[in-house]
Amino acid sequence: MLGSGSLGDEPMQKRPCAACRKKFTPNARVPEQRFCQEKPCQRERRRRWQKNKRRGDADYRENERRAQRSWGERHPEYWQAYRRKHPEYRQRNRLRQRQRDERRRGARTLANAVRVLANGDVWKVQIAVLPGS
Numbered sequence: 750m751l752g753s754g755s756l757g758d759e760p761m762q763k764r765p766c767a768a769c770r771k772k773f774t775p776n777a778r779v780p781e782q783r784f785c786q787e788k789p790c791q792r793e794r795r796r797r798w799q800k801n802k803r804r805g806d807a808d809y810r811e812n813e814r815r816a817q818r819s820w821g822e823r824h825p826e827y828w829q830a831y832r833r834k835h836p837e838y839r840q841r842n843r844l845r846q847r848q849r850d851e852r853r854r855g856a857r858t859l860a861n862a863v864r865v866l867a868n869g870d871v872w873k874v875q876i877a878v879l880p881g882s
């Protein structure tokens with residue numbers, strides 16, 4: 750007779766959580782459970798699920814973007830407070846914004862050049878490109 754705790758005998762063995770690595774006992778109804786019940790781990794589970802979903806589903810991506818945008822429009826104070834509380838986020842955003850601005854400026858300069866070129870005035874092309882670059 751096998752004693753309790755012998756391998757293969759228990760239906761649900763403890764396993765390490767995929768997020769926090771702490772051992773937990775999976776729910777008997779969810780044999781594939783990979784995350785423990787801690788809130789942060791459940792959030793992580795959802796995050797990974799969404800990431801996976803986003804990768805394979807363009808409609809889902811578009812829906813989500815739309816939902817986020819409209820949520821942000823309805824809660825501008827949330828983002829104001831968030832930015833106040835997270836200076837590093839602000840810093841990163843500023844950097845990104847600058848990169849975007851530079852790219853846009855580059856594109857505009859190019860667009861100017863193309864427009865001027867289409868007008869056939871080659872001298873103006875050089876004037877348009879130099880100051881911005």
Ligand SMILES: [Zn+2]
Nearest residue numbers: 766769785790
């Ligand atoms: Zn966990």
